[in-house]
Amino acid sequence: MAILAPPVRRQRAMNKGKVERDALETADIRAGRLMMIPALIIPVLLAIVFFFGFYLTLRNRRLNRGDLGFVGLENYARLLQDDKFWHSLSLTLKFTLTDVGLELSLATLMALALSQPLRGIRIYRALLIIPLMTPPVVGALVWKVLYRSGNGGFFNYFLWEAGLPMQGFIGDPSQAIFSLVAIDVWLYLPFVAIILLAGLQTLPQEQIDAAHVDGANGWQLFWQIQLPYMIPFYIVALFFRVIDSLNIFDTIYGTTKGGPGDATRVLAVNGFETAFPFFNLSYGGAIFVALWLLCTVAGSLLFIWVKRSQAT
Amino acid sequence: MKLQNRTNRRRFVQGAAVGAAAVGASWLPTRTDRIRAMQDSFDWKQFDGGQVRLILNKHPYTESLLPLVPEFEELTGISVPEPLILPEAEYFQKLLLDLSTGAGEFDAFMTGPYVHWSYDSAGWTEPLEPFLADPNMTSPEYDEADIFKSLMDANRWDLTLGGGTGQGSQWAIPVMVETYVQSFRKDLYDEAGIEPAVTIEQWRENNAAVTSGDIKGIIVRGERGGGMTGTGFISSFRGYGGVVLDEELVCQINSAEGVHVAEQYCASVRESGPEGWANVTWYEGQESFANGSYGQYMDCDFFNALYDDPDKSAVAGQVGFAHCPHAEDRDPFSSLWTWALAMSSKAQDKNAAWYFLQWATMKEQMLVATVEGRNYNPTRASVFDAPEVQATMAEWANGTYLPVVLANLGGFATLGWSPQPEQTFVSTRWDQALQEIWAGDDAQTALDSAKEDIDAHLVDTGVRS
Numbered sequence: 001m002a003i004l005a006p007p008v009r010r011q012r013a014m015n016k017g018k019v020e021r022d023a024l025e026t027a028d029i030r031a032g033r034l035m036m037i038p039a040l041i042i043p044v045l046l047a048i049v050f051f052f053g054f055y056l057t058l059r060n061r062r063l064n065r066g067d068l069g070f071v072g073l074e075n076y077a078r079l080l081q082d083d084k085f086w087h088s089l090s091l092t093l094k095f096t097l098t099d100v101g102l103e104l105s106l107a108t109l110m111a112l113a114l115s116q117p118l119r120g121i122r123i124y125r126a127l128l129i130i131p132l133m134t135p136p137v138v139g140a141l142v143w144k145v146l147y148r149s150g151n152g153g154f155f156n157y158f159l160w161e162a163g164l165p166m167q168g169f170i171g172d173p174s175q176a177i178f179s180l181v182a183i184d185v186w187l188y189l190p191f192v193a194i195i196l197l198a199g200l201q202t203l204p205q206e207q208i209d210a211a212h213v214d215g216a217n218g219w220q221l222f223w224q225i226q227l228p229y230m231i232p233f234y235i236v237a238l239f240f241r242v243i244d245s246l247n248i249f250d251t252i253y254g255t256t257k258g259g260p261g262d263a264t265r266v267l268a269v270n271g272f273e274t275a276f277p278f279f280n281l282s283y284g285g286a287i288f289v290a291l292w293l294l295c296t297v298a299g300s301l302l303f304i305w306v307k308r309s310q311a312t
Numbered sequence: 313m314k315l316q317n318r319t320n321r322r323r324f325v326q327g328a329a330v331g332a333a334a335v336g337a338s339w340l341p342t343r344t345d346r347i348r349a350m351q352d353s354f355d356w357k358q359f360d361g362g363q364v365r366l367i368l369n370k371h372p373y374t375e376s377l378l379p380l381v382p383e384f385e386e387l388t389g390i391s392v393p394e395p396l397i398l399p400e401a402e403y404f405q406k407l408l409l410d411l412s413t414g415a416g417e418f419d420a421f422m423t424g425p426y427v428h429w430s431y432d433s434a435g436w437t438e439p440l441e442p443f444l445a446d447p448n449m450t451s452p453e454y455d456e457a458d459i460f461k462s463l464m465d466a467n468r469w470d471l472t473l474g475g476g477t478g479q480g481s482q483w484a485i486p487v488m489v490e491t492y493v494q495s496f497r498k499d500l501y502d503e504a505g506i507e508p509a510v511t512i513e514q515w516r517e518n519n520a521a522v523t524s525g526d527i528k529g530i531i532v533r534g535e536r537g538g539g540m541t542g543t544g545f546i547s548s549f550r551g552y553g554g555v556v557l558d559e560e561l562v563c564q565i566n567s568a569e570g571v572h573v574a575e576q577y578c579a580s581v582r583e584s585g586p587e588g589w590a591n592v593t594w595y596e597g598q599e600s601f602a603n604g605s606y607g608q609y610m611d612c613d614f615f616n617a618l619y620d621d622p623d624k625s626a627v628a629g630q631v632g633f634a635h636c637p638h639a640e641d642r643d644p645f646s647s648l649w650t651w652a653l654a655m656s657s658k659a660q661d662k663n664a665a666w667y668f669l670q671w672a673t674m675k676e677q678m679l680v681a682t683v684e685g686r687n688y689n690p691t692r693a694s695v696f697d698a699p700e701v702q703a704t705m706a707e708w709a710n711g712t713y714l715p716v717v718l719a720n721l722g723g724f725a726t727l728g729w730s731p732q733p734e735q736t737f738v739s740t741r742w743d744q745a746l747q748e749i750w751a752g753d754d755a756q757t758a759l760d761s762a763k764e765d766i767d768a769h770l771v772d773t774g775v776r777s
Binding site for chain 2: 062063064065144147148149150151152153156160166167168169170171172173174176255256257258259260261262273276277278279280
């Protein structure tokens with residue numbers, strides 16, 4: 001018995017272990033299923049909000065006059081003939097291209113600098129994320145003060161002190177959109193730089209050393225070795241920043257409200273102004289659907305690019 | 313040196329006036345006396361245990377009202393939770409969301425005629441005349457007739473599009489009034505040997521004459537949607553005989569008068585105004601004029617409370633007042649705005665909300681708010697004429713404040729706009745046109761385009777056919 005006992009005990013123990021494992025697995029599966037609930041609910045809620053929003057655009061709903069009935073695709077037909085919509089669309093694209101282009105270029109330089117083994121670089125990296133922690137609307141309001149006209153404005157004070165002509169910045173139609181780009185670059189440049197820095201740090205040191213041994217100069221090292229490694233990181237940064245820039249609202253509404261004239265009336269500002277201060281919820285909603293479509297197209301193009309870059 | 317002596321003398325005179333006002337303030341009945349006196353004549357405890365939820369704009373009136381709120385709670389037993397106070401743009405957005413969605417988060421709020429026209433026609437505001445007419449709800453001491461009739465009328469409307477103000481329901485009770493004036497630097501004008509302008513051409517010349525070195529001739533509001541056409545500009549436009557919407561509610565901002573005034577106004581701001589004008593808010597204008605950077609700020613009269621405050625202003629004692637530019641063959645014109653208190657039609661406890669509105673607009677509270685909280689200009693004749701209030705205003709702007717403001721309130725000032733619910737679109741689109749003209753666009757073309765948009769919008773929204 002004594003000799004036989006261990007295998008039986010083992011068997012029992014194994015059976016017990018299996019039962020426990022099964023129980024654990026069942027518990028895990030249950031927990032997994034429970035944890036999936038938010039993942040299922042959130043898309044459903046998002047879909048409800050989206051379809052309700054879309055449904056509103058098929059009606060003539062005025063905030064101050066109630067629901068004036070079903071109009072079908074009339075708001076979309078009107079959109080196509082609305083010069084102000086096309087103006088907003090072109091401004092949005094202009095803003096996004098300038099903003100993202102500048103952010104990527106400057107962030108590349110910044111990431112290269114931050115990857116150098118310099119003294120105090122860690123402290124500098126920590127300081128760099130301060131703008132990231134600033135709510136965009138707060139950043140915008142601070143910059144609004146910096147851009148103030150006259151010698152009471154921060155930048156204009158230095159221009160005035162230097163005997164240079166003072167500038168209108170966000171109050172000047174020819175400078176406004178670029179002045180807003182500067183605010184957005186200040187807010188998000190560290191974000192892009194950190195993503196690109198992560199890309200640079202994944203590059204094996206041996207390859208860099210090998211390139212140096214082969215006599216590669218700095219430009220060749222960057223262009224032929226570092227850049228190809230960073231492509232997926234550029235795509236991630238592009239994805240976030242393009243979608244975010246197309247949706248730009250808080251920075252602009254906090255500073256120019258779309259002015260001077262309509263020099264900064266991008267799609268999100270146009271949609272908000274139409275829906276709320278001007279009470280036309282349905283037409284404002286149609287503008288936002290167009291903006292959503294634009295973001296979806298941009299996102300899809302980037303997604304296709306990711307797939308292709310992975311394939312090659 | 314001479315200027316310094318003159319300034320010191322003026323500061324002394326102003327200090328004496330402020331001192332006199334402070335002595336006056338000490339003569340005001342105490343809080344306990346006020347409560348006792350009010351309780352004698354009316355049942356203020358009728359709605360004891362009720363609650364009033366307020367949303368208020370960040371404004372000098374709000375600053376003057378808040379310290380008095382505990383007195384209301386003690387008098388009535390109605391509680392007032394911490395009011396939500398927001399800067400103007402955010403305030404109107406939050407209020408609009410609350411009213412339009414019927415959320416009923418707030419019972420009473422600050423508003424004014426042009427804004428509440430949208431609310432009134434949408435049924436978001438509660439008519440107040442039933443409360444005013446009910447002796448069980450309104451104290452016999454209330455004395456509605458003491459509130460300037462023109463200001464009560466500005467907040468009364470029968471919902472007729474394009475007319476009907478002063479008739480129909482009372483939608484709000486005015487608590488302060490502003491009219492629009494040229495506030496100019498008397499010392500700079502004297503130095504340049506010029507008088508305040510009568511016509512818009514003279515105004516432009518004056519602004520250019522004062523511009524030299526670090527000082528520019530003019531600052532006016534320039535922010536789109538921030539009231540830029542609604543203060544000095546519309547006053548001059550109307551002073552030339554322009555109308556925004558005619559009797560048929562057709563937009564007329566591109567009339568000959570409209571183009572003329574807009575051309576001169578924008579050219580002057582371009583020549584003698586701030587570089588980034590399109591970004592200038594009312595408070596930036598007020599602050600910049602007070603710190604001595606500009607020769608003139610054409611805007612609200614009551615801003616003078618800051619200009620002549622020697623502790624906060626570099627131009628105290630150097631300011632003069634004049635009416636806004638107008639055609640030589642016409643009287644001056646000033647648009648006007650009243651901040652007023654209104655009740656949401658979704659108010660949870662309308663009786664308690666009315667008690668608050670009534671209490672806040674009574675003589676006793678308005679006098680204290682004006683003398684101690686500097687709520688200028690008060691909307692009750694008895695408060696306006698109170699010796700303490702007169703003493704303060706008589707000294708302002710080198711003695712020119714009262715004559716100009718009294719002339720405005722006596723007849724030159726009236727609503728600059730026609731009542732209709734799409735006011736925000738009309739004024740914002742006009743703002744945009746002025747910014748375009750300032751940036752170099754042809755005035756006639758920019759105003760034609762704005763007129764076209766406004767007319768299309770008014771047709772689209774059913775304001776006119």
